[in-house]
């Protein structure tokens with residue numbers, strides 16, 4: 001069963017790249033799609049843009065950081081209202097905001113993989129991933 005569903009995810013990844021969503025390399029088990037990881041280990045504070053690109057993405061959307069690092073999300077004001085909500089246990093959750101310059105931050109004290117979405121735009125692929133190592 002598990003093997004079959006993993007194959008299904010791989011198959012849909014192939015279909016998506018045929019549709020031209022190039023540049024996105026990683027998929028999680030639920031089919032969320034991320035860019036290649038951006039290594040920001042060795043950094044105390046990392047900035048993530050909310051409403052990057054077409055206004056419906058985070059940049060960088062796939063981070064690797066150390067335990068103790070603070071991630072600061074900053075809103076561009078593009079793409080409407082966005083939030084930043086960790087999907088597993090709501091380890092962090094911002095308000096839904098559309099103001100340029102708004103910021104939300106979270107300091108990661110526990111190793112692990114954290115995935116988050118923008119509540120209104122998650123079906124449009126607005127999601128992010130942070131791997132905390134150390």
Ligand SMILES: [Cu+2]
Pocket residue numbers: 056079080081082083118119120121126
């Ligand atoms: Cu959004």
